[in-house]
Amino acid sequence: MENRLGAAALPVYLAAGLISLxxxxxxxLPIALSVSDxxxxxxxxxxxxxxxxxxxxxxxxxxxxxxxxxxxxxLAALGAMVLGTxxxxxxxxxxxxxxxxxxxxxxxxxxxxSLVTGIALLRFFSSIGSHDAxxxxxxxxxxxxxxxxxxxxxASLIMLDPAIEEAARTLGASRWRTFWHVxxxxxxxxxxxxxxxxxxxxxxxxxxxxxLFDAENVPLPLTMFSLISRMFDPGIAAIxxxxxxxSLVLVLVVERVTGLQKAMSL
Amino acid sequence: xxxxxxxxxxxSPWRRLAGALRGAGDGLAGWGLVxxxxxxxxxxxxxxxxxxxxxxxxxxxxxxxxxxxxxxxxYIRLFSVDLYRKATWTTLEISVLTTVVSALLAYPLALxxxxxPALIGRILTVVVIAPMLINxxxxxxxxxxxxxxxxxGIVNWLLAQxxxxxxxxxxxxxxxxxxxxxxxxxxMVLPIAAALGRIDPAVEDAARTLGASSFAVFRxxxxxxxxxxxxxxxxxxxxxxxxxxxxxALLGGNFVKMLGPLVQEQILSVFDWPFGAALATLLVVLVMxxxxxxxxxxxxxLQRKMKGAR
Numbered sequence: 001m002e003n004r005l006g007a008a009a010l011p012v013y014l015a016a017g018l019i020s021l022x023x024x025x026x027x028x029l030p031i032a033l034s035v036s037d038x039x040x041x042x043x044x045x046x047x048x049x050x051x052x053x054x055x056x057x058x059x060x061x062x063x064x065x066x067x068x069x070x071x072x073x074x075l076a077a078l079g080a081m082v083l084g085t086x087x088x089x090x091x092x093x094x095x096x097x098x099x100x101x102x103x104x105x106x107x108x109x110x111x112x113x114s115l116v117t118g119i120a121l122l123r124f125f126s127s128i129g130s131h132d133a134x135x136x137x138x139x140x141x142x143x144x145x146x147x148x149x150x151x152x153x154x155a156s157l158i159m160l161d162p163a164i165e166e167a168a169r170t171l172g173a174s175r176w177r178t179f180w181h182v183x184x185x186x187x188x189x190x191x192x193x194x195x196x197x198x199x200x201x202x203x204x205x206x207x208x209x210x211x212l213f214d215a216e217n218v219p220l221p222l223t224m225f226s227l228i229s230r231m232f233d234p235g236i237a238a239i240x241x242x243x244x245x246x247s248l249v250l251v252l253v254v255e256r257v258t259g260l261q262k263a264m265s266l
Numbered sequence: 267x268x269x270x271x272x273x274x275x276x277x278s279p280w281r282r283l284a285g286a287l288r289g290a291g292d293g294l295a296g297w298g299l300v301x302x303x304x305x306x307x308x309x310x311x312x313x314x315x316x317x318x319x320x321x322x323x324x325x326x327x328x329x330x331x332x333x334x335x336x337x338x339x340x341y342i343r344l345f346s347v348d349l350y351r352k353a354t355w356t357t358l359e360i361s362v363l364t365t366v367v368s369a370l371l372a373y374p375l376a377l378x379x380x381x382x383p384a385l386i387g388r389i390l391t392v393v394v395i396a397p398m399l400i401n402x403x404x405x406x407x408x409x410x411x412x413x414x415x416x417x418x419g420i421v422n423w424l425l426a427q428x429x430x431x432x433x434x435x436x437x438x439x440x441x442x443x444x445x446x447x448x449x450x451x452x453x454m455v456l457p458i459a460a461a462l463g464r465i466d467p468a469v470e471d472a473a474r475t476l477g478a479s480s481f482a483v484f485r486x487x488x489x490x491x492x493x494x495x496x497x498x499x500x501x502x503x504x505x506x507x508x509x510x511x512x513x514x515a516l517l518g519g520n521f522v523k524m525l526g527p528l529v530q531e532q533i534l535s536v537f538d539w540p541f542g543a544a545l546a547t548l549l550v551v552l553v554m555x556x557x558x559x560x561x562x563x564x565x566x567x568l569q570r571k572m573k574g575a576r
Contacts, residue, residue: 022371083302095292095293106307115546120315207512247400
């Protein structure tokens, strides 16, 4: 299996290397800019200072939004896991009429323009008098993150031979006992990966949040967006760097827990 | 228990009934498991989106109230006013360009991920997926710094080092394309890499043994077999680019208008809900149309292949 690229290997590797640079440079750049000891963002960065990080951590807009986003995304990920796990089991372990239709419906937020979902929800919530921004945002975010949990949990279930579950049932275990002792341990990695993807997707969501936030509840991406247009010192790069580091930690966690390739497949 | 056992032994009609009942029980359990999600999607997805589509057929009166009944006025305005026609066209153009560029860049990465040494494959997977998890606003910010016009931009700084004049990049269609490719490249690479991974190496070996050059093997064997992955990736990238808001807003500014920012403007600044709803509906039709067409294409191909196999 080692290196099956044949004689064309060198140009392909070279191209892959250059494209990797294209992917990585914009992620490393904010880190370089954030330590610049200048009143404005400049390239190449000059000097070295961590004062922008100190300044940013004292910025109320940023810390409030960060706290709010952490709460929002945790709730959304939890909701997606609670709603997505039985869905994945139903879709992979049972045959029933309408199953393909329901699978398409549940996965549709992955391609349906979430900008439009956001508009529809904004109208809907105001027409039923639901004005709590946190509740509205959690509902909107669960809607767009459920597919990730369904995907990763389904992937774990597909790899688990149903014969093992059947064996447990034949030996007299109840449905619930079978689930708890046989199925559950097998789907935990998929569930964790799905939960992390749900969290990150919610944490980065802009298209739903831009319609459902209010003055007291502003998710972090929206604060970032408005800071970009009114803040020109390296503090904005420091915020960007903090968010990049947080995401990288999560990537490495997923890679350790399930293996990224597995988590992203299907 | 014993009674049913004896009954099932009585003959095939009973057995079939028992089988059907068991099947029905299984189906019932399946429905029970998916019922919560179906209810949730019906209430906060299907109904709100349906209502929004209906809004596109109302009209906003000058008093701010809404007209009764059913009118195509919003759609007539959408297709007759230059600004909106142009935004639709720009959206299509940028989405197609982004899809094509992503596909071109995706193959080398996917080939190395699927065929290269295991360690390099793992590293590349992290490199490809890491940007996916980084906020779109952060990435658009980085691209603003890289592409900035005048002497502040990094591209222009690099060009100046080798004595080339400044180029105008930020707030052009290409700025949006570059930013969008960066945002969605992973979405293209993963399905292609998965499709490449499913190809039986023996097929390529056979072609090579029969004297095909590396390029011929790729063009005649590997590439055609990876088409399902390319179709999935292209559909996703097109859909996501067409309905994006952040990248067009931060990289295109007021100079290049796509449908996403236009919808936002109509609803949050102009407060013309019915027209905003019509624009949003157009976006949905565009995106879902491409999705359905692509699914249809893949299925037709699969059917043809199955007929060919028989």
